[in-house]
Amino acid sequence: MPAPARIILFDLDGTLTDHDQAFGDWALEFSGDYGIPLDRILEADQRHTARHEFFHELRTEFRHVPSVLSLMDDYRIRSAELVPYRPEVCEALGRLNADGWTLGVVTNGSPEAQRLKLDIAGLTSCFASVVISGSFGVRKPHPDLFHLALDDLGADASTRAVMVGDMLDTDVAGGIAAGLDTVWISGTRSRTAQDPEPTYTVPAVLDAAELLLSEDFALRPALA
Incomplete structure (x- = not known):
């Protein structure tokens, strides 16, 4: 393939x-x-x-x-x-898939709990790969977790990739360490000069989806 x-x-x-x-x-x-x-x-x-x-x-x-x-x-x-089902998130992920994006999850936590959250939230079928720190003995921001996901998804030197997450010290820092562009879900928080700098900042995951659907990104190669 x-x-x-x-x-x-x-x-x-x-x-x-x-x-x-x-x-x-x-x-x-x-x-x-x-x-x-x-x-x-x-x-x-x-x-x-x-x-x-x-x-x-x-x-x-x-x-x-x-x-x-x-x-x-x-x-x-x-x-x-107790994780709530949010149909609007599932719909946004479906739109990203339909637009040609391949989707994966990179999360810290225990495999049992994290996979249960994906099931309860109706998200399991949206992703081609799920990488959970508890299965590998390292946690984000370690770049190995991101590389494992890219490898599982079949990325090569031509693939463009982006990491989307709400934590600057794990998601953004880890994405940067892995050589990826990043989208920070900021909520109501602001970034300090000492924090890693994301490529893009949006307030919520639905805004990230709209950004990725509407822009022709010049992303860096995933395996540069």
Whole structure:
């Protein structure tokens, strides 16, 4: 088969899926299950980027909850089950496929949870390749994950590719390290001078789709 002419690699959490809604729904359930005030859960979440640290803080204060490892295992699956289905995202991905783009996912996380999110959100069939960090022992921004996806999709020196994601330090930095152009899903955030610089910035994934559908990009070769 000929190599794909154009590839888009997507991040999953916060880009294709509504991570904030899923976490909010999980936090409401967790609050009811263990009698922990919801605002206390949300405060702890704001303080910690590492989930084990978040649970350690709550367990230190509320000793009646299960162990950190048990909480993390439950959270990993339940938060995946709560990912909302967004038909508008599925429709946008279908339009990109129809326009000749080959689509892949490069995501950090556990294979079980990340694949469950793709299924729950109705996204599995949209992608020709899914690369999940937990299967390989390295995490974004390591460029190997991006190269694995490109290899799986059959990219060669003629292929043009772009990485789309919401995190500057993993998606954009990793895409740049892999030699790709990048689209940053900024939301309401702004970039500092110390942050990696994306090729394009848009507020939401639907805007990224419109950008990729409407522009004749002069992307760099994926395997340059």
